[in-house]
Amino acid sequence: MSDPSSGTDYLQQTTRFEPAAVEARWMRHWLDEHLFHAEPDAEREPYSIVIPPPNITGVLHMGHALNDSIQDALTRYHRMLGENACWLVGTDHAGIATQNVVEKMLRKQGLTKEDLGREEFVKRVWEWRDEYGGTIIQQLKRLGCACDYDRERFTFDEGYARAVTKVFVALHEKGYIAKGSYLVNWCPRCGTAISDLEVAYREMPGTLNYVRYEVQGGGSVTVATTRPETMLGDTAIAVHPGDERYTDIVGRTAILPLLGRELKIVADDRVDPEFGTGALKITPAHDLTDFDIGRTHGLDSVQAIGQDGRITAAGGPYAGLEVEEAAERVVADLRALGALEKVEDYAHSVATCDRCSTPIEPLISEQWFMDMDELKKPATDVVRDGKVTFTPERWGRVYIDWMDNLRPWCISRQLWWGHQLPVWYCEDAACRETIVAEVAPTECPACGGAALRRETDVLDTWFSSALWPFATFGWPDETADLAYFYPTNVLSTARDIIFLWVARMVMMGLEFRGEIPFDDVYIHSVIQASDGRRMSKSTGTGIDPLEMIDKHGADATRFGLLLMSSAQDVRFSEEKIVMGRGFANKLWNAARFVLLGSEGYAAERSEADQVDRWIASRFQRCLVTVEEAVAVYDFTAAVDTLYHFVWDEFCDWYLELVKVRLYGDDEAQKAQAAGHARWMLDQIVRLLHPFLPFVTEEIAAQYGVAPLLRQQHPQRDATQIAPEAEATIGDLQAAVDALRRFRAEAELPPGKVLNAVFVSEGGAGAAGRYVPYAGAIRGLAKTEVAFEGDPPADATVVLVPGGRLDVAAAVDKAEEIARLAQQLAKAEDEVERGQAKLANEKFVGRAPEAVVAKEREKLAGHIADRDGLAGRLAQLHEA
């Protein structure tokens, strides 16, 4: 009782759910209790999820918040189902991103990484990581994520490094990993090669420059280029073999303007005769097509642009210039020479670095490559065969298409922050052996020399990320965790890393564990800015989820995000979060009402009253819908169903109906109602907990069942489905609705009590069903009801045709006659329509029986309506 956050006073006073204090208090408690930690337990089914590890440089953005709300709901849900759920958490060392951030920080201090040297620089990155790298993990806690924080991993921690090394060495031994000299995507700003997937193409305005090259022995050939500066590296000109314009110059020699270099003229069918002039200048060192054509024809390769993005010595007078400046100078000089025939505006897509947006320079470089041919086959098959399923399904096809067109993966990076390749070179000039080993060799196994130099390159960050599902559970050691939690159940992520990450995890999981890393891949929606553009910091369109948590609470934010998690991309709408806030508040107040109104009674399901049977039945239907939705990762449907059950049925009807008994004088009735209300509340709170963990925990604590994570999910029980109670309460609802509508239309003052009488059609006494609900109708519709045979003198006339209710009143006779006439006309139309449909032989003959039966039922209803209305109208006319 000393706890200020529980007890009668607390409940009475907190008419609003205030998230801030509640959330902080519960998260602290959950963490102190290590509630989210899971250990292997042979008695229980494992359920595991690995979080897509956020970069240590990252801060929680809307995409994380959505994905983590999803994973958290799944984790809590399965935990409550009795499974031993483990949500593994951790961060990614994020090679380029982190190195960039630390370099930027150093620059502010007037330092470069070269000033410090590699060792000291890496030390500084670790220091940075220790200070700032945990930010995002703390932010997950603000959201309420039930991650197993006791197992937090880092893609660069010691055990992880062993896994990475082992994988590299193993793949090298199999011949999948090898060093080679190829044209790679080079980012001059980051100073490293990057993989094809890290290149982003952007449409940019540019120019197409037509440059005339003289041909030895007379004549000339004109080529079109968007990058005139690359001509400094030209070694040939190519034309299509079938292009008759150029047949006479193939085999001859052209002269490169400005530099005077001799260029072969070759024929190659990769040249598109339709484009430009049909003649292509060939720069094997700086263009992939040219590189391939160069190989085919044995052309020289001249590197005109260096790794620093400047023109090399091969560029003669342009040496040392930045690419952009060189382009301007080359064009100016060509123009002066008269070799520039024309310049056209031309929009084309420019390859840029995904990390820093700098234009990529394709250049030839010695790099390590991973051949995917052997790995991709099984990884494609498991998706094709449905062993790994994608939701939504279409992403599975996207995955397969990509796999089918895989090229070797450039895995080496010229960075300082990352997993250094486990490769050493013998320095002995006569030996030059390359050694790939898990443990640093002390001498060269080939010549015995002790002078060894370690490869300075590090691995692509995604190389290590690919091992995440098994390396985090202890691999390369055969741990109990690994045996128990791997393979994981589901991977939830954004579609932009299907290739970068998901595909590679599948390949590595199959290769090193012989098992798929996860059964399901759930690809969630992309949340766009409210104007439909991509959310991004640079354009200022980003919305900070933490701000939403501050403003509306974590439960509300999670709820809103889950409503935005549909299969399609959605625009961010704060309204949905506001909706969540309202829902949390509604639930809290419903709980206050139930708990305060039933103090002293124990939760116990009752079947005595129709209302009790009805709400239990409705809850069962809700439960089934929610379970089915979660099973197919339809969180929007799950949350929407819960919202409407709790608000529209539990609060708007059940709680209102239960007041009659709760506030009444019949002690037996009150006990039943109180016990059942408590029981129902508890069931609801349990079902909602995975989606709204804080408010549900706060409620549960009020009656002593917190933490909900240790409680059981509600049980499905078909015996609680009560169609007859649903029918009765459905009729009652229709009656109340009709009375309310009548009151509103007749503009009765709110305080005015209406008198009504139920009359059964055909005198069968069906109105008797409503006898127990006279009190409810009084409360819900401010109407005093009487039953057949006992009409009050001033009674408004009420009919009950076919169990449904219609209202008439002697308020204004003429008005009433007009209203009824209108309704009658409508009913007659409906009857006509229904009869026509049922007279259609094709419909009756071909439509499913149930559909036809439903149509008949509807028609019967309309006929009853029509007859009832006609009768009343006749009565009114008589009177």
Place this chain on the structure above:
RNA sequence: GGGCGAUUAGCUCAGUGGGAGAGCGCCCGCCUCACACGCGGGAGGUCGUUGGUUCAAGUCCAACAUCGCCCACCA
């Protein structure tokens, strides 16, 4: 150039073969003893266009239009 997706109420979105839904906004009435972050009532849509399939189409097919995303060695 190839592929994928979207187009439903003023706004943001559900709805995938049997008589159009939600939240917000809007209009009317209510501080009714859980909740004004609330309660009750209401208005508002020829479901992008044109064809087709079907007894029946927002829902399936085709074409078109518009918007968005992904992939591609777009000189």
